[in-house]
Amino acid sequence: MKSGSALTPKVILELRQVCKDFHTRQGRLHVLDKVSLRVRRGDFLCLLGPAGCGKSTLFHICAGLEEPDSGQVLIDSQPVAGPGPDRGVVFQDGALFPWLTVRGNVEFGLTMQNVPAGERRERCDEALELVRLRKFADVNIHQLSAGMRQRAAIARAVVLQPKVLLMDEPFAALDAQTRNIMQEELQRIWAQTGTAVVFVTSNVSEAVRLGDRVAVMSFRPGRIKREVPVHRSRPRLADDPHLMEIRTFLVRDLKEDAHLAVEEELGDA
Ligand SMILES: Nc1ncnc2c1ncn2[C@@H]1O[C@H](COP(=O)(O)OP(=O)(O)OP(=O)(O)O)[C@@H](O)[C@H]1O
Ligand SMILES: [Mg+2]
Structure with a gap:
């Protein structure tokens, strides 16, 4: 072809x-x-x-x-x-911001891009739904298991809708x-x-x-x-x-x- x-x-x-x-x-x-x-x-x-x-x-x-x-x-x-x-990036250790909640981490990149709060929340919820962490949006990173941390890291990357x-x-x-x-x-x-x-x-x-x-x-x-x-x-x-x-x-x-x-x-x- x-x-x-x-x-x-x-x-x-x-x-x-x-x-x-x-x-x-x-x-x-x-x-x-x-x-x-x-x-x-x-x-x-x-x-x-x-x-x-x-x-x-x-x-x-x-x-x-x-x-x-x-x-x-x-x-x-x-x-x-x-x-x-x-380009969404996910590292071995998740490299999440430990001082932010799950939502804080996932919304971070959108905040940097000046995405308005309403859209930020909606896109974050969608990404959390995708990785099955919706219920954990307001939880601190240190409360998550290693697997859940990697779910959050994936959500933080895909929320940007990367290529x-x-x-x-x-x-x-x-x-x-x-x-x-x-x-x-x-x-x-x-x-x-x-x-x-x-x-x-x-x-x-x-x-x-x-x-x-x-x-x-x-x-x-x-x-x-x-x-x-x-x-x-x-x-x-x-x-x-x-x-x-x-x-x-x-x-x-x-x-x-x-x-x-x-x-x-x-x-x-
Ligand atoms: N900033 C740096 N300065 C000097 N050497 C480096 C640097 N970064 C990586 N290296 C060296 O370059 C080589 C390749 O490193 P790299 O981390 O890319 O390998 P890798 O395949 O990811 O290894 P691993 O399986 O351990 O993750 C290694 O020998 C490493 O020590
Ligand atoms: Mg390596």
Whole structure:
């Protein structure tokens, strides 16, 4: 199919040849090497890679929190110049404001955009309904469980009606059961909102369960070494045999890079 055809959804987020180095006491760290990616409207892309391969760096660059050394990041064909409401972000620890209530957190971005109070409240209620936290609107963050905090973080991101939802290992700190439930919930939320999702994870099972595509990153330098499509209807079960096959392939694919990452961490590389 030709790109630009009426049947091909529009590209919402595009990375072109993105490179990033960090300068550390040990010397230059070549973290990202010519990373190119395309995310179309409605996509669910999982970015999978071993610890330390540059996933969060790539996430920060997409979010506009970090600048690439070279290459381009385009959101809806426009260069990214910093963070913006067109990209909703969810971090591993939720990064909620602990001094605000759930509603205060969810409305925060709308207040920054000078959205009038009535509309703010309405959009906040809708977002809380979506993540099933409506009853907890006036609760303080510290009263929420870890899973509920991530629900609030998702509400705070989707309330902006972003073009893409960027998530950096949002369920990594949750216990196995809560993580499983949040994976189900995210599939529902994605289906209901239709927002494109870029989901960073180092967990292979999570990547194949959630993604329509899994972009696999290599370790040092971080490159997209392949994109693996996952053709499976939703909601997907964690123990679906077809997903297990892809999982086995990806575990093997990651093994060498994961070893390199550990060796470097231990200082033997
Ligand atoms: N601001 C920084 N200055 C120097 N080095 C950095 C900086 N940010 C990240 N790094 C290094 O760059 C490499 C990639 O880090 P990054 O956090 O992007 O990896 P990651 O894949 O998200 O890892 P994890 O699985 O641990 O979350 C790591 O070696 C990290 O120590
Ligand atoms: Mg990270």
